[in-house]
Amino acid sequence: MVGEGILKGLAETARNFFGSYVSKDRLTTVQYPEQREPQIEATRDFPFLVYDGADWQQGMRCVACQICEKECPPKCIFIEKSKDKKPDAFGKMQIYPATFNIDISVCMSCQICVEVCPFDAIKMDVEYHQSSDDRFGALLLNKQRLSKSNEYYNAIHPTEASAVDAQRAEELAKLEAKAKAAAEVKAAAEAKAAADANPALNASPQQPAGDPQ
Amino acid sequence: MSTATLAAASLNLEPANESGMDQLLEIAMGPQHPSTHGVFRMNVVLDGERVVRLKPVFGYLHRNHEKIAENETYLGSMPYTDRLDYMCPLTNNWAYALAVEKLAGIQVPERAEYLRVITGELTRLQNHTCLIGFLMQDMGASGTPLMYAFRQREIILDLFEALTGARMMCNYMRFGGCRVDLPAGWLDQAKKVVAGFPRFLDEYESLLVSNEILMDRTQDVGVLSKELAISAGISGPMARASGVDYDIRKVDHYSIYDRFAFRVPLGSHGDVYDRFMIRLLEMRESVNILQQAMRDIPEGPIVDPKTKIRGFRPKPGEAYGRIEGPKGELGFYLVSDGSPNPYRYRVRPPSLINLTILEDLCLGRNVADIVVILGSIDIVMGEVDR
Numbered sequence: 008m009v010g011e012g013i014l015k016g017l018a019e020t021a022r023n024f025f026g027s028y029v030s031k032d033r034l035t036t037v038q039y040p041e042q043r044e045p046q047i048e049a050t051r052d053f054p055f056l057v058y059d060g061a062d063w064q065q066g067m068r069c070v071a072c073q074i075c076e077k078e079c080p081p082k083c084i085f086i087e088k089s090k091d092k093k094p095d096a097f098g099k100m101q102i103y104p105a106t107f108n109i110d111i112s113v114c115m116s117c118q119i120c121v122e123v124c125p126f127d128a129i130k131m132d133v134e135y136h137q138s139s140d141d142r143f144g145a146l147l148l149n150k151q152r153l154s155k156s157n158e159y160y161n162a163i164h165p166t167e168a169s170a171v172d173a174q175r176a177e178e179l180a181k182l183e184a185k186a187k188a189a190a191e192v193k194a195a196a197e198a199k200a201a202a203d204a205n206p207a208l209n210a211s212p213q214q215p216a217g218d219p220q
Numbered sequence: 221m222s223t224a225t226l227a228a229a230s231l232n233l234e235p236a237n238e239s240g241m242d243q244l245l246e247i248a249m250g251p252q253h254p255s256t257h258g259v260f261r262m263n264v265v266l267d268g269e270r271v272v273r274l275k276p277v278f279g280y281l282h283r284n285h286e287k288i289a290e291n292e293t294y295l296g297s298m299p300y301t302d303r304l305d306y307m308c309p310l311t312n313n314w315a316y317a318l319a320v321e322k323l324a325g326i327q328v329p330e331r332a333e334y335l336r337v338i339t340g341e342l343t344r345l346q347n348h349t350c351l352i353g354f355l356m357q358d359m360g361a362s363g364t365p366l367m368y369a370f371r372q373r374e375i376i377l378d379l380f381e382a383l384t385g386a387r388m389m390c391n392y393m394r395f396g397g398c399r400v401d402l403p404a405g406w407l408d409q410a411k412k413v414v415a416g417f418p419r420f421l422d423e424y425e426s427l428l429v430s431n432e433i434l435m436d437r438t439q440d441v442g443v444l445s446k447e448l449a450i451s452a453g454i455s456g457p458m459a460r461a462s463g464v465d466y467d468i469r470k471v472d473h474y475s476i477y478d479r480f481a482f483r484v485p486l487g488s489h490g491d492v493y494d495r496f497m498i499r500l501l502e503m504r505e506s507v508n509i510l511q512q513a514m515r516d517i518p519e520g521p522i523v524d525p526k527t528k529i530r531g532f533r534p535k536p537g538e539a540y541g542r543i544e545g546p547k548g549e550l551g552f553y554l555v556s557d558g559s560p561n562p563y564r565y566r567v568r569p570p571s572l573i574n575l576t577i578l579e580d581l582c583l584g585r586n587v588a589d590i591v592v593i594l595g596s597i598d599i600v601m602g603e604v605d606r
Contacts, residue, residue, distance in 0.1 A: 011432075012430030012431040013431055019423055035371055047378065050381060074530070080292055119296065
């Protein structure tokens with residue numbers, strides 16, 4: 008019968024129309040911005056810099072190694088190294104970025120900077136309300152605007168951040184153990200040197216401060 | 221044929237009434253036309269309603285993809301491949317990763333192969349869903365089928381976002397595997413989506429397949445003969461709708477496709493209706509593959525540990541990696557001279573090659589059919605122009 012197919016199709020639209028009153032998967036509309044869908048954890052848009060502790064300048068993890076700047080496909084990162092050094096989270100003296108700019112009008116959110124960063128310093132943000140009427144100033148993020156705390160990182164990507172934190176804690180523990188072992192070895196060597204104080208000529212060569220195992 | 225030749229040919233259209241045919245009308249459809257799937261122009265010469273000549277003009281979205289890739293590291297052009305066929309980023313990633321793996325001789329772990337198949341087939345589902353929605357929109361079925369298609373597609377894109385971090389610009393595959401493992405609960409969610417997909421297909425089919433208007437608009441329209449399909453290098457669902465039994469998943473056995481039982485649907489008429497039906501049938505087969513893959517996926521590493529992310533330099537040589545993308549044969553040809561960036565990088569885009577026969581399909585048809593035929597080819601201008 009001519010028209011049978013059309014009627015069948017209309018029955019389908021009717022099912023969807025009435026179904027939308029009872030079934031959530033037939034009515035998926037969300038009244039943005041009043042209602043918002045919960046954000047998916049893995050979501051990424053633009054990079055930000057992670058800092059530990061309360062002060063963004065002191066706790067900045069970035070050591071201005073410029074790997075992300077080199078690897079960034081659209082070359083949207085600009086870094087200038089500092090002249091002086093500051094201690095990083097592991098207590099080692101490191102240089103830090105004097106300038107760190109990301110032009111998010113160029114950034115394509117590919118996450119390659121995050122993958123190549125050996126210091127877990129750059130991560131992907133989820134903040135998508137970036138619209139502005141200032142095309143150049145507002146979309147060129149400087150070091151201060153890029154810096155966000157580790158707590159913020161933990162809040163937006165809990166699984167990933169806790170894995171990173173655990174890894175860093177392990178590294179720190181390892182370093183501390185190493186430092187402690189080195190100190191013990193040094194103390195033992197000093198004690199030994201003090202014990203056979205006189206024959207200073209054949210003093211044992213300084214032991215390497217290696218792994219305690 | 222290069223874009224330049226086509227553009228030149230389009231400018232050299234002779235005066236419309238040279239062969240004694242008067243009343244010919246030359247019009248430009250596009251580039252800003254909602255039915256052109258992007259910025260694409262067709263210079264059409266019409267005799268009344270009939271198409272006498274049609275010249276496709278493209279290049280409006282050209283962004284030098286291949287040359288950019290030659291100045292990028294191998295990894296650096298991975299995110300750019302997302303932007304080729306922006307409807308299906310994961311298959312683009314896959315084809316590129318496959319070419320580089322061939323070039324550098326990298327093995328892919330088992331689990332990563334499964335992840336690739338799962339994401340690739342999900343991509344095929346969402347691409348075909350969308351395509352049918354767009355085709356209906358082109359045909360004048362404003363809204364309803366497209367909205368149903370997009371509703372379903374969004375569910376799959378949510379899966380992509382949960383896995384890769386982005387709905388469309390996934391940047392997920394890496395040389396020798398994938399970037400991240402499945403997050404907790406992802407597989408269950410995906411199983412649920414795939415299990416619900418046949419119901420969507422049933423509904424969609426009862427909405428459209430036997431619709432008389434659709435049949436009138438599509439049957440015997442834009443017939444592509446088997447011979448022309450083969451000689452023009454047409455691939456993918458378009459070739460199969462013309463009865464060409466050519467599916468690279470079956471021909472090349474790339475990745476782990478020989479482990480799954482699935483059929484390759486073939487059309488017999490090669491018209492728009494067959495192309496539409498082929499996609500519906502292919503989606504059912506994809507659901508099949510997905511169910512098998514999600515059942516069998518093993519534990520294990522997801523990336524070859526020997527592959528470096530930075531300082532990746534394959535030894536000199538060349539390689540061509542190709543996969544059965546949702547639109548056809550998607551291939552990447554790479555020449556390495558041992559430096560960190562490819563010496564030559566070439567994409568074989570299925571959309572472009574399938575588009576080359578547009579004139580043959582449209583000659584003698586009405587203007588309104590052009591839109592439908594173009595819609596059934598399934599093009600994405602990001603891939604055509606590169």
